Amino acid sequence: MATTHVFVALASVAPVAAAIPELRVPLAVGALLGGIAPDFDVVLEHRRTLHFPVCGLVVAAFAVGVAVVAPSTLTAAVAAFAVGAWLHAVSDAFGGGPEMDPWTDPSDRAVYNHVRGRWIRPRRWVRYDGAPEDAALAVALAAPSLVVFDGWLAAVVAAGVTISLLYALVRRRLVTWTAECDRLE
Numbered sequence: 001m002a003t004t005h006v007f008v009a010l011a012s013v014a015p016v017a018a019a020i021p022e023l024r025v026p027l028a029v030g031a032l033l034g035g036i037a038p039d040f041d042v043v044l045e046h047r048r049t050l051h052f053p054v055c056g057l058v059v060a061a062f063a064v065g066v067a068v069v070a071p072s073t074l075t076a077a078v079a080a081f082a083v084g085a086w087l088h089a090v091s092d093a094f095g096g097g098p099e100m101d102p103w104t105d106p107s108d109r110a111v112y113n114h115v116r117g118r119w120i121r122p123r124r125w126v127r128y129d130g131a132p133e134d135a136a137l138a139v140a141l142a143a144p145s146l147v148v149f150d151g152w153l154a155a156v157v158a159a160g161v162t163i164s165l166l167y168a169l170v171r172r173r174l175v176t177w178t179a180e181c182d183r184l185e
């Protein structure tokens, strides 16, 4: 789920943020946006238009290189964004497909590999977004961020954890509710 992606991105920058506290805010903001950004393609071709599991690594490595050579607020934020967006695209392959109802209609498309021109199949290590294991993962991945970040950043992380748990609680019921709404219309 979206919050898990954000916590992956934040966890990846947390050690750097702990080592270089003055870059904490740009790293966190970059990671946060990078963790969410790929899913804006939901209005285009979801998990394809803005998901780059392979090319994203090249971009992320380059951005990290630039940030290491010339550390600044901007380069740190850009690098955190690129790493977060790449990790998001890669980790989409570890879950299920993007379908709302994986119990009856599982998809074989996890995320698009632009280099090979085909879809990567879902590994389903996390069976679907909002699954209990997704919520557990979100909490575990949020932990380092809660240690490293404070103030409003910690508040954002804590809010994200709450949203993750609530979403996981109602996830399966959401399908029934949406179906009922469709029937009423």
Ligand SMILES: [Zn+2]
Residues within 6 Å of the ligand: 038, 039, 047, 051, 088, 089, 092
């Ligand atoms: Zn995604």
